[in-house]
Amino acid sequence: MDDGIAIDFGETGLVPAVAQDAETGEVLMLAYVSPEALERTRETGRAHYYSRSREELWEKGKTSGHVQAVQEVRVDCDADTLLYVVDQEGGACHTGHKSCFYRTVEGENVGEMVFDPDAVYES
Template sequence: MTIDVDFGDDGLVPAVTQDADSGTVLMLAYVNREALEATRETGLAHYYSRSRDELWQKGGSSGHTQSVQEVRVDCDADALLYVVEQTGGACHTGYESCFHRTLDGEVVGEQVFDPDDVYADDDDD
């Protein structure tokens, strides 16, 4: 049985990405039908960039890919959970997780790479 994902009026659904080993939430991005299909076909995480209006594969420019172990759907079928094996950091700012700061600005995550070394002119991965 395949679940019909509710992509909403804009054709997008939020996808939370979680590290398969540690359970750490790595990032939140959006997925359209094409991105979900590319993820299923390749086993690598694909997302939809709202700012660039295009499909993108995580790690396409950085090499910090996400091998998808499982895709889960929430109870309303309007959100996804990508359970992944992360290579390198998930955040384009060099941190392991995009959720590396508290609301008060305290850095609580680990920076695992220098984005200046990884991205020449492309900081949107």
């Protein structure tokens, strides 16, 4: 899996990755990716990220079941940003919305709820 475009992980060792729904084109979320997260994504076909707050590799949906099957990984012109084109199980957002971008900057809620977060993320 060491073929292909050399990603510029920069000083932080991370690049932002945009997840987009393969079917609808909806932008679902943005998270950060380490070299290991990218390698695991390409190996398994399931989206992996790196949690900056928990400082650990993170498989999306491992706890909630809301996994992302990655159809394609794209790279931007500078090779410092990734685009994961995915089939999203359930919703991408921990709030229960399909997409994390469920609000306008003015504060209007324009997103679709697809699950009950209290039922999925039990304490």
